[in-house]
Amino acid sequence: MSRSLSLAAYRALSRRKFRASHIGDIERPDGELLWMHATSQDRLHVLCNLAARIKSQRPELKVLATVDQRRTDSFSPNGCDLLQVLGPDHPDQARQFLDHWRPDMCLWAGGDLMPNLITQARSRTIPMVLVDLAEDEVPARRSRWMPDLGRLTLGCFHQILVRDEAAAEVLRRAGFSSARVRVAGRLRTTATPPPCSDDLLDELSGDIGGRPVWFSVGTQPAEVDLVLEAHRNAVRLIHRLLLVIDVADPGDAVGLKDHIASKGMRCADWDDGDPIGEETQVVVSADPEALGLWYRIAPITFVASTFDRRPSGRNPFEPAALGSAVIHGPHTGNYPDAFARLDAISAAREVRNADQLSAQVVALSAPDQAARIALDAWKVATEGAELTDALIDLVQDMLDMREDTHAGP
Template sequence: MAYSLGLTLYHLAARREASPSGPRPARPAGRLLWLHAPGVDAARPLAELGARLAAEEGHPVLVTCPEPCPPLPGLIWQPPPPETQAEVRAFLDHWHPEIGVFAEGELRPALLHEAHERGVDLMLVDGRAPHFLRGRDGWWPGLMRGLLGQFSHILTLDEPAARAFRRAGGLLSAVKVAGRMEERSAALPCTEAERAALARLLATRPVWLAACLPEAEEDAVIAAHRAALRLAHRLLLIVVPHDPARTRPLAERMQAEQGWTVACRASDEEPDPETEVYIVENAAELGLWYRLAPVTYLGGSLSASGCQRDPMEGAALGSALIHGPKSGAHGAGLARLHGARAAVAVASGAELAEALSDLLAPDRAARLAQQAWVVASDGAEVTDRVIALICRLLDERR
């Protein structure tokens, strides 16, 4: 009774917020699987799950997310329908999914109720805490408990998350602690022959990388390199500017103000033994430099622009990471790294210099890089478990 009242009140409120959805691509043939992410961070492990389901099981996969996501071949990406009865019915009439997998804990009552009424098997993965769609929270009696009771499996990140789902109404038989699903590898490619040649050229020199460095942070990186050179006079700084146009002005500045020997990749120069700074204008080559630099500073994280690169890129390739307080679009990834003590946070240019000096010790950098690699590569067993559950549900529906 309470659930029906809560759902009715929710639908009445939704009528004032109706907005039509856009056109949809044709539905592919086959037993379609539907994955829903509340945001880009949650979409990453779902994209890996979807790619594996498409490749290993041969099923078409629809991924819905309200935020724009990088397209992945083999998956259908769509925004979710607006939370009105008419729109969710049109969405389900078109796609006819057999299984719906929701991430983290966002609940869309209109969509979930209609899917359950049509016999769609519902699962929840990477569960953090149950909550209604942002902007639609309110007093809906019995609604959350009723919706959570419709999920046959609720797989949470940890025990505190499991307790939150049980208290909110998840079935005791459904709620299980599973951990985090894996994400698609963030490891960027490079040419192995070139990496090997540069590794021989650099030999045993200590190296650090400033990845996608904005102009606003050049002073901090210059000061950190100057301080670190006092401890390791053979230290090489590799800079990938955020703006490639800064390559020549930055090289001239470092030469004029610091007296450093600077080489530029754009001029076909190499980092010979006398080179103290090597400037690379092409961010597409970061996969090469992450592999060669035991320590990386994530550019943009000290200034208002925010961290410019996914921290998992460097973590996946064995570079110890330093970053400032501005996470940009990568807050979730940095939080995961910090939870595993796999990155060093600094609040200022002075702290950047201190952190760099500390990580010049090879054992310290290697330990941090190993912890970061574990974070970047974990979750495969959880994804295997989710795939097995989905396959079992599909078999039971035959």
Template sequence: MPHALALWLHLITRRGAVRKVAALPPPMPARPQGDLICLYVTAPEASAAAMQLASELARARPGVTVILAGAEAGAAQPGAACIVPAPAMTVVAARAFLALWHPGLVLLVGAARDIAMPAALIAEAAAAGTALMLVEARFVLAASPARLPWFWPRALLRALLTRMDCILVPDQANAAWLAHLGVPADRVELSGSIREPVEPLSCTEAERAALALQLHSRPVWFAVAVPEAEELAVLEAHEKALLRAHRMLLVLMPQRVERAALLAEAVEARGHHAARRALEEEPEDDVQVLIVEDDSELGLWYRLAPVTWMGGTLLRGGAPRSPLEPAALGSAIVHGPAVAAHADEYARLAEAAACRVASTPAALADAVAELIAPDRVAALARNAWEAISGDAGVAEKIARRALAELDAALVRGAGQT
């Protein structure tokens, strides 16, 4: 049966149904001594997770060799792993790959959106008694089990997945997908997602403390990287918020620094007082808008402002800044509908109820005015922090699970000799 599955995949590969593996640097000339784990990247978007996992495996067990196959060409090579060419999707190539490297564990990272898994490698590894794991399995992004692409019959996919000793999924939705497909529940575990840790932007603590003292009890919101087309909407939102909290301060960072002087003039023309930090002007009590230009101070303003408007998200083609920046520093996030540049990050925050959507200038004004309430803004900020910190340690946990599978496979192999 494994050979039949591999042959079937080889035939559809020749017809171009499965993505081609990019050319990669040549493999090491010889297999190193000791235990070896093969990380096979099944989906391009899983390359970063595979790199992080390789580092965790090497850190957890320095004596193990990690090879990385299937990573995108040009991907940064981690010091913890050797990038090698992925085998062609044929029985002969898979068998030769396994004979060359003789891995104790083949760990597939990611589930491709078109569900194109290396069937030949899976079948041959299973036949050889090699341990098999799949992590970062995100099948819900691909298709419904009832409507798979024509080149992946449901029975074939189920047969491949049941050859896995363990499948780690990031959430319950993917676990349910696999259950619907018919994968045994005892093979599936929840793990969370492998994500790059979010490093909070820094600031000078003395500067933060001095400004916090100066602003004392004033409500503050920050509009970051605001394009010219959104400037009026931001100013009108601030004016509406001032009707509820007359001491509110808007810290406004234009997307283009040359707009700063014109913005200050526009604020004054609307009957409000503006200050420019670049001119060393202070946010005195009579200042309603503080215009800032230095993006090296982003960490300062995210810390001081309980609410951040993500500029460039009201209109298409914007969203220059990542929403994880303010989220990591406790600032609640308000954004518009144009979030394609950071779609995954916004989806992550939305799932955790960690941001507020304002699709129109009027909605932005309502959101800012509503979030004056400390309890409302605190709930958003808390959810955002939990969404970021909740995935901490997932790569380490998966690495420990993988090493346990490797050890179990080595014990089984020793018992058969």
């Protein structure tokens, strides 16, 4: 009885305290919709990274990411199809949100729970999983008028995955069973390295021979000259050094070969089938399917789009997971958590200009240096992979069960 009174009291209070806002004019896409809620900017990045992994196995799935109104600077990184900023936890707005989006499942990361929204979602039998809950995020007793509101809200989740044993113990003391609460570790960005044809890798390795190679991935037009200047400087010390430039947008490759030639460098266009000879200094590639090949060929990867303040770029764990040492610029775009984790243990090198970039390329061309930093980066890149894989399986299973009994529109 006290729990239902707690919720009734909270709903009455939130009606008086908050004003419902318009839910927006974005149409709900057809088919299955996975709703992911992030309670921090870092979690938004990680969830959308997870979404991309899930969608690679479930191509028809659409993903809605939500954040609360205190994080209106948030944007939707790669992997999430839609971004909705939630207003206050008003009961009418919760109803409008659920009526409009009709999600097939909810994955909620972190604390800052919204009792009206969460309890209404549970009443509609929407499967919900709470992940990455830290000890200090476990809802506390609000007041003598709403003593069990936090426990009632947490009880709406089918599973609760916490960061550590301390958080799990708090929940067990609150009456949650070990079957529902699981210590899973911290939710982190991971990466699935892009595939590569073994035959093509062997063939290209033979063509290049023993030449040192470095790779600039996701290069923006404004970064091309910086990368070329760094390469020119590095070649003075490593005469056979080969640069591979991948462009951020395939359209940016038009005219790039001529631009490189105008700088006095001999260039091959990979997409046009140009041969890579001993005299080739730069290779241009715009084919995203070739990324796995270049990550494996190059022991050094400059993750570009990091001299651009706009949110963009690629996940640095892609090259790191394949043993390529990572260099990056000052702006970490869509992957701040991944870059911060690498930088924290010197498993990546940050540069701020062409001179610094060339210096790091030269330094990491020494096999022992590249191997050390690549090993450290690989350890970071694969941390959290077990939790990510488990979540992918859990989401797939829950959506399959939902499809069997409550097929989406």
